[in-house]
Amino acid sequence: MNNFFKAFRFVITTHLATLLVLSVLRLAQYFYLNDFVDATVSNPVWPAFVRGLWLDNVAVCYVMILPYVLLLFISSIIPFFNKYVWRTVVTVVIAVLSVEIALQAANLQYFKYFSNVINSSIFEWTEEAGTAVTMILEEPSYWVLIICGLSLIALFDIFIWKQSEKTLAGLLSEKTVVNYVDRLKIFVASLVVIGLCMFGIRGRMGYNPIKVSAAYYCDDYFLNRLGVNAAFNLLNTYIDNNRRENRGLNLMDGETAVREIRHDMQRGTSDVFVADSLSLQRHIKRDSSAVFAEGEKPNVVIILMESMSAKLMQHFGCDVRMTPFLDSLWNESLSFDNFYSVGNHTNQGIYSTLYGFPTVLSRNAMKGTDIPTYYGMPNVFVEKGYSTSFYMTHESQYDNMNAFLRTNGFKHIRSQEDYPGDSIVNSFGVSDGFLFNYALNELKTMQQPFFSVLLTISNHPPYVVPDWFDAHGWDAEYAIVLYSDYCLRRFFDGMKECGLYENTVFVFVADHGKIIGRPECEVAESFNHVPLIIHSPKIGKRTINTFCCQTDIPSILMSLLGIEYDNLGFGRNVLDNPTSSVVYSTDGMLCARDSSYLCLIDPRSDFRKIYNIRENYKELASGDSCLILDTLLRRRFAAYEYLVSHKKTTLVK
Numbered sequence: 020m021n022n023f024f025k026a027f028r029f030v031i032t033t034h035l036a037t038l039l040v041l042s043v044l045r046l047a048q049y050f051y052l053n054d055f056v057d058a059t060v061s062n063p064v065w066p067a068f069v070r071g072l073w074l075d076n077v078a079v080c081y082v083m084i085l086p087y088v089l090l091l092f093i094s095s096i097i098p099f100f101n102k103y104v105w106r107t108v109v110t111v112v113i114a115v116l117s118v119e120i121a122l123q124a125a126n127l128q129y130f131k132y133f134s135n136v137i138n139s140s141i142f143e144w145t146e147e148a149g150t151a152v153t154m155i156l157e158e159p160s161y162w163v164l165i166i167c168g169l170s171l172i173a174l175f176d177i178f179i180w181k182q183s184e185k186t187l188a189g190l191l192s193e194k195t196v197v198n199y200v201d202r203l204k205i206f207v208a209s210l211v212v213i214g215l216c217m218f219g220i221r222g223r224m225g226y227n228p229i230k231v232s233a234a235y236y237c238d239d240y241f242l243n244r245l246g247v248n249a250a251f252n253l254l255n256t257y258i259d260n261n262r263r264e265n266r267g268l269n270l271m272d273g274e275t276a277v278r279e280i281r282h283d284m285q286r287g288t289s290d291v292f293v294a295d296s297l298s299l300q301r302h303i304k305r306d307s308s309a310v311f312a313e314g315e316k317p318n319v320v321i322i323l324m325e326s327m328s329a330k331l332m333q334h335f336g337c338d339v340r341m342t343p344f345l346d347s348l349w350n351e352s353l354s355f356d357n358f359y360s361v362g363n364h365t366n367q368g369i370y371s372t373l374y375g376f377p378t379v380l381s382r383n384a385m386k387g388t389d390i391p392t393y394y395g396m397p398n399v400f401v402e403k404g405y406s407t408s409f410y411m412t413h414e415s416q417y418d419n420m421n422a423f424l425r426t427n428g429f430k431h432i433r434s435q436e437d438y439p440g441d442s443i444v445n446s447f448g449v450s451d452g453f454l455f456n457y458a459l460n461e462l463k464t465m466q467q468p469f470f471s472v473l474l475t476i477s478n479h480p481p482y483v484v485p486d487w488f489d490a491h492g493w494d495a496e497y498a499i500v501l502y503s504d505y506c507l508r509r510f511f512d513g514m515k516e517c518g519l520y521e522n523t524v525f526v527f528v529a530d531h532g533k534i535i536g537r538p539e540c541e542v543a544e545s546f547n548h549v550p551l552i553i554h555s556p557k558i559g560k561r562t563i564n565t566f567c568c569q570t571d572i573p574s575i576l577m578s579l580l581g582i583e584y585d586n587l588g589f590g591r592n593v594l595d596n597p598t599s600s601v602v603y604s605t606d607g608m609l610c611a612r613d614s615s616y617l618c619l620i621d622p623r624s625d626f627r628k629i630y631n632i633r634e635n636y637k638e639l640a641s642g643d644s645c646l647i648l649d650t651l652l653r654r655r656f657a658a659y660e661y662l663v664s665h666k667k668t669t670l671v672k
Contacts, residue, residue, distance in 0.1 A: 276654045332349070352558070374573070375574065412476040
């Protein structure tokens, strides 16, 4: 047993020493880059270090799993220590930990230069390695950091190696343990220790493993990133970039696509584009669609309804009355008959609706470890003096929402972590009813004007219908739609009761739909055809028949509010400039459709089909209309890929 405890003590010492060094480097980063801290906002600093230690432990556990397994677990099976194995393992561990420390040290200067944590973009320097090395060598200030960093790593390596040799000497001096009871005890203890290390790698007990969202806790860009471990960030961004869904599609030349989209957007508008000809940034002035007086600032509440397909509403032909509230609201609001979600996932609905950018297949623009920056409605509302808040039912780390939303305009975020434990009904957190009640209580006291987004979840399996709710004996899949609609009504009535209704614009839109009935072809229309309802006493009643999608919401809403702003997204105000087609995607297909035809392309294969919608989705060979849709599809997605890869999704002043 003594051998085990000696080995364990060494491994733990190495683990803790690494965490200490990484914490020291984080402290150095805080003081070295203190100018990055927003002095006008009072945010506590200590959470950045606590959360940083948390992520550091994840990164260290990835490395330390090797000695935990080899030096502890295997020793319980083979009751002796071989000095060559020991030194090999220790050498490997020291080398990898030194790299982690070096990355954290290098992050001081990297962040100062790029305003971001070290990520996979450093691999792009391999083509210009000579230039990068020359730049470093020729800058004296870099040498101070390099010398300090190398000295710290050397001291760390020497310390660990000495501890290793001291431990090894003690192990070799001990007699070999042959007692099988002791070996069993060591085996069990090793399993426990390794289990704890595996938990450290996962980082948390929740539904999702730890993400960089864990480091984000306030509205300060620097403090949120201070807690991000450089090695963790580098590894995860590299993995993100090499996922199949994130690979480029090469549909057409990106620059050409952007220019053509700009040209198309300028037709019929007075929009003023920025000088950069390869950006969609344009200045939008107040126009004839405005229904609010200049300077008037109503509250805005967007409700993103989980899986609310248009086909669930009686207005769109459903023979069962599952959405009585939405159907009643439809006839009292600005409503859209031919509205489509850009994708099939919640994350896609969020950033398309809020920022006006499309989605590509199953790609998740929110999930990147290197948090992408988008300029959209939340940013505009902050600039106009609005309070911004986002309410979700589940964990804030789901799809990296916490980090993404805080980076892109939201100041106030509520999630499962904020709700009492007894309110959690399934793996996706609280019910819609709880979410709406919680949000309503906060909105009553929130500084006005406010911009708030509520993301529902109940209409997502596993369905949990409350026992008290009268579901008419329906199956859970249908009963939950009725319950979700009921919760929407209660929230809407609650806003009236507390006096917020008259000065609030409500936007009811689905994040995406769901498959209902038999799909018409490879792509089920019910998955993307969703309702959009914009309601306010001042907006009035009107039904819009033009084709549009979630990327158009910022343009439509800002126009109604009469806000002058900069738009970087793909949307347009279809109230004044209607369109005859819409482009969206599923996990496997890129889609473009109009009133007559549907064009489908799988860019990862040679698949391409055109269907005549009016003739019961009859497959066609070709035609001018088909070619137009094909071109629209390729242009839109190629332009999006170009804008994202060239960091043109953020505001240029």
